[in-house]
Amino acid sequence: MQDGNELEYCNLSVWFDRETLHAMLQLLVNAGATVTWKEDKEQFLLLVCTQDGTSEWRLQRVNGVYKWQQPDCSVSDTRIALVLYRFIQRAKGHVIVKMFHGSGLLVKHIRYGEAVRIVEIKGAEKKVIYEKACSVTMDQVIAALKRRDAEERIPVLRLELDYELATLYDALHAKDKAQIRRSTERLKQLRREMLLLEA
Structure with a gap:
């Protein structure tokens, strides 16, 4: 700034x-x-x-x-x-x-x-x-617009993101490659959903 x-x-x-x-x-x-x-x-x-x-x-x-x-x-x-x-x-x-x-x-x-x-x-x-380049498709935007529970879902989604980040942190320290891969994929899905809900 x-x-x-x-x-x-x-x-x-x-x-x-x-x-x-x-x-x-x-x-x-x-x-x-x-x-x-x-x-x-x-x-x-x-x-x-x-x-x-x-x-x-x-x-x-x-x-x-x-x-x-x-x-x-x-x-x-x-x-x-x-x-x-x-x-x-x-x-x-x-x-x-x-x-x-x-x-x-x-x-x-x-x-x-x-x-x-x-x-x-x-x-x-x-x-x-x-x-910054946009990575959200038109189908994802339409699906998000059809949802009516966005305001209720966003706080829950934030908690899910925090939980998955904590899981990833533990997996990184334990060097659990399978869990790292699962957590990374789940975080990508949650991020995509958050982008759609708050767009």
Whole structure:
């Protein structure tokens, strides 16, 4: 991430657990922000105060995990912007980050915590700096659109991914080649399903 005068986060969408939320709160405090929150069974309201002003972030609670969707969020404090950026990466979230600087605008499209497209805009000139290739077929997209249980499936899928990663970790240490192969294939299937559900 490059430093800029102002950062704007658009179409923010991220799912995470309580441990990740606590880690983000700690990083915000360490970055110099005053953080207060109010929580009930349905939502988590977070107020982040810096020298540049106060931001209000509303998170929903769904099936024991947190869902943060926000159409736009401007951050002037670079330290807070960096914490938010790292949090989105850690939680494998989706967002479009606009970085304003003296000579123009840099736009990063982030999916599953990694940049899939970076565009630089200077005046009327637009230059694609980076673009990741897509590996999802049209049949997979249609199958995902037909599913109605995506919001319920995503948290379960995250747990399955964590479990399979732990299994792979153990297999690597035990040098169990058969289990490594099975876990790798299963992780590929789960990743493909996650891409379809969150597309």
